[in-house]
Amino acid sequence: MTVTEQPGIDASCAGCGVKLQTTDKELSGYIPASAAERVPAICQRCFRIKNYNDASTVTIDQDDFLRLLGGIASTDSLVVHIVDLFDFEGSVISGLQRFVGSNPVLLVVNKIDLLPKAVNYNRIRNWVQQQAKEQGLKTVDVVLCSAKRNIGFDRVVEAIEHFRGRRDVYVVGATNVGKSTLINRIIQDYSDLDAELTTSRYPGTTLDAVHIPLDDGKSIIDTPGIVYSHRMTELVPRSVLQAILPDKPIKPLVYQLNEGQTMFVGALARFDFVSGDRQSFTLYISNGLEVHRTKLERAEELYANHKGVLLSPPSVEELDELPAWTRHSLRIPRGGDYDVFVSGLGWMQVNGTSGALVDVYVPKGVKVLVRDSLM
Structure with missing residues (x-):
């Protein structure tokens, strides 16, 4: 049952604008039925960000995701693309550059902790740069990290601060790349969550993209994870x-x-x-x-x-x-x-x-x- 079928309940999340639903926890807009009558009503993801500094992973239709990416080109933003080193070709967003326009792209390569210990990280970084180039990505920098093990996270934050200037930051990535883990770390250390969650709506569709306010008045825009059916994990x-x-x-x-x-x-x-x-x-x-x-x-x-x-x-x-x-x-x-x-x-x-x-x-x-x- 969607919330629209419940009399007197607003159909959209007051936090992010997504259509609310009570049936599937894994999809955007989920709200427990027991909370659906609250005013204002917010989805579980917005509730957890606002109250627990915890951004959970949600997924959306690929067409909706591409429309969201297309909207980034008209903004002045830093795009942080998070990929999984263990599944690089499976998690990189194909054609990202044409969607984000002239906005700079910072490539954050997560899960380096999964590689054998005796590894040459300079070689890994060079390999990533070459692969990104072959994918048509024009990156301002490549940062290796492990969000789970807290390896290289300070370098990620430094790179974001350096390249964003006074811009907003869009964080994009496929499912299971560790995007929510990184977002949560940024929220905990660098975001002022005393402010109300900002409503985020995009032309042509309603998406579960959440604006997380930063101390300087700008925001980190946490986008849903895109599902790629060519990955074994999906x-x-x-x-x-x-x-x-x-x-x-x-x-x-x-x-x-x-x-x-x-x-x-x-x-x-x-x-x-x-x-x-x-x-x-x-x-x-x-x-x-x-x-x-x-x-x-x-x-x-x-x-x-x-x-x-x-x-x-x-x-x-x-x-x-x-x-x-x-x-x-x-x-x-x-x-x-x-x-x-x-x-x-x-x-x-x-x-x-x-x-x-x-x-x-x-x-x-x-x-x-x-x-x-x-x-």
């Missing part, structure tokens, strides 16, 4: 998320393979080394996932007999909630290190210099690509 059942989303540094899994061998990552992905010289493959996936090797000629039989049990997650019942697998046949170039990237799951580094042919099977719709190696 397709799997909720019960599987804990297994595939790493929460501690990844332990690389190194395998020496001959052609004609297969690796299963639970029942979520299958990697076939179809042809090439014997070489090393390194998996960067959540420590909560198990890998099983077999001969390519036995792969179909193994999957048919053990999916959802030995090969899990997901479970047998949860497999029915996933799209059928589709094959991606990838040619790995000679003469360098490359990653086979699976959005929302991780990547497999191909360490040989002689090239290889690799087939990857994942649920239909999941983004799979070959990229220059991150590590």
Whole structure:
């Protein structure tokens, strides 16, 4: 039931202007039925920001999100784009530059704490800059951080203060990139929340974008997280998320393979080394996932007999909630290190210099690509 169906209740949140609803906590505009008769009525997200300094994650339709982005071009703002280093290509907003116009973009790369400890952060930063350039992003700076572990957060705040001047700040990002964690840190340390929450409305649609007042009269505009269905994290059942989303540094899994061998990552992905010289493959996936090797000629039989049990997650019942697998046949170039990237799951580094042919099977719709190696 929407609030409009309840007599005498305003249909819009007094905090952010979104249409109120009482049915789905995960969507914008949610208000508990017990609070729907309050005047003024505000959604749960605005209530938590105002009373607990806590910005929760909500999602909206992709078309609405793109209309919101289009409105940024007419403002004079700093755009802070938060991406997930573990799922960079899956979480970067494609075409962001054309939506935000001439406004500067600060790229904040979250979850660096998930990388192995012996990592060269200068190399990581250079890699990110190159990837951003290939995506058409013109960034004023790239900042690596871990909002969860409080690594590099001071540098994030310094960069925001340096590049925003007297501007508002729009914070944009996909779901599960850590946007709300960063927003909460900024709210706690740098926002004057004694002021009333500012109403935010955009032409053509009602969105759950919240203006969080700053001490200088400007605002941080916290936008909803965009859902990208090409990410494994958006397709799997909720019960599987804990297994595939790493929460501690990844332990690389190194395998020496001959052609004609297969690796299963639970029942979520299958990697076939179809042809090439014997070489090393390194998996960067959540420590909560198990890998099983077999001969390519036995792969179909193994999957048919053990999916959802030995090969899990997901479970047998949860497999029915996933799209059928589709094959991606990838040619790995000679003469360098490359990653086979699976959005929302991780990547497999191909360490040989002689090239290889690799087939990857994942649920239909999941983004799979070959990229220059991150590590």
